[in-house]
Amino acid sequence: MRWDQPEPNYWQLSSELIFQYHKLEKGMCMPGKPRFFGEQPALDTIALVERWRAAGFPLTDPVYLGAMEGLRGYRERIRRTPPKLEETAARIFPALDRVLSGHEPATALATPMPFTGQKPDALPALTDLCHARRSVRAYADRRVNLADVREALALAQLSPSACNRQPWIVHAYQQREKIDSMLELQNGNGGFGKTIPLLLVICVEARAFFDGSERNEPYVDAGLFTMSLLLALQARGLSSCCLNWCVEPDTDREAHRRGQIPESEKIIMYLAVGYPEAEAVVPRSARRGIDSFLKVHA
Template sequence: MTVKQTIKRIIPIFVLKVLRKGKKRIADRRANYLQTKRFKRWFSRDDSTDKARVETRLAFDIHRLEKGLSHVDFRDGFGKGVLSEISKRMVLLEKVDPRFMENPLYLQGLAVLHEYQSRHKKDGYDLSEVESLFPVRIWNAAFEYQPGAPVNAGSFVMNALSKKDNLSKGFVELAEHRYSVREYSSEPVPQELLDKVYEVSMKTPSVCNRQATRVYQITDSERIMKALKIQGGFLGYAMPPVLLLVTSDIRAFMNNGERNEPFVDGGLFSMSLLYALEAYGLAACPLNAMFNLSQDRQTRELLDIPDYEFPVMYIAVGNFPESVPVCYSTRYEPEKIVTRI
């Protein structure tokens, strides 16, 4: 008889259960601690100076500028704070990447700055104040950057007619031409169309087919306005006709090892929703639900979300206007993200 078997015979079962629970609690706390510690060690801070984290900050600020450039109500002189950040990161990238002129993020910086310069030049707006934020070499390189170069950034105009036959398109074409749209026509979104979108999205895989994802469909304009005011990332845009909040029901998960699974399953379902919306010719934009404690409390109260659900993300939905500017949101080449083992 082994030592383990002997201990089991000597110690009462209820004591063994208590010991096992204690051991599991310690393991869970250690896992949570190590995950938090790893995140805090590696996330991109404002004062980060290594290449990967400088690129993270630069990508974030490029997209912020793209959103301003793609706004229907374009405002001359916008974004000086963002432009200052872009200048700072491009200078840092020059220092940490010897091949910065081949770096896609650096080139995106030039491309988005080029559109900013061109749009203001066309409007006859004086950019001397903005120009002073950049080293001369970067400002001039952006001015000379050619639109349509291998790496692009900024905005372009999308026409609703290009979405007319989406249901007959293959997945590759559909995916390649899906862009986030933040401004919509006044035409209401038919409920039967949304129901078809949900039906398609139900094919999304989930851990052991537990299907924990829930969707809150909001069409009341006042609640949409309140929800997005709390969310804080859709300021400056007219309210969408429909706002979806995707959540995950924590009761569908069985142990601390699955603590991240609500967001995995919720994220998978959200992407299915976005593709289904695109297929049925509806415009959409995912919006984060990374709430602080106050935002979380207010959102739960506003939408009557139970404590056992995690908010995953919002998705703004509407019909495409006749034409609408959207962000390029240039993606990396696959070689950047794939490691072959």
């Protein structure tokens, strides 16, 4: 259980806030005739916004502004679909008006928004990218520009995550001794570890999750994020290789120590990043046939 900690901490509060206001923004996108919904999540979001302010967290943070815009959109929405119960209206509107008073609309974060995702012309580029990305195990002796990695991370950040909590944290190491010391704890970089110019450690912040029922979410969220990252890196000519984190607890603790990774961050995997060596070759790594894994049910 993580969300029972009395201390306000950024990760817990921001995740709770996203978790609640996301119910509002998603409720506003449901098909069919608009219905009244979301009283409890709205009240919970309001209470969390007030806790955020009391804790002194920044009012310019996208999470806070996203919540405020969620409440603003929700107020507009329920104004248009008046609640059946007078009592409900009496409870919810004053609370919404109170928390939103003085809020300057952050139009870039207004929610909901039109869906503009129909892009059939993107298929050739995606096809190329998926074929181009391979696990590379021979890197050129060339420093990776962190600005390129930041751009790739900005795309990876668009990956879906449970309730949009975006629990990932990425540690980046470029110093040779540091990379070697981290790689010493990992068993799948033999023969090429010394050529890796940039090592990322993909983690997930445990405080973004509320209890054991969410035990799979860190892996799922980090996996989706990492896949987007691999493609975004590849699109910039940067190759990569995922490096498993199958280690005993002692090794995991040691990696946290060596990498200055806080205890609350769960290491999901390492990721080697760099430009491929000019003569680099890769295994064919043939894929199974589609029919071996697609099971269409009548």
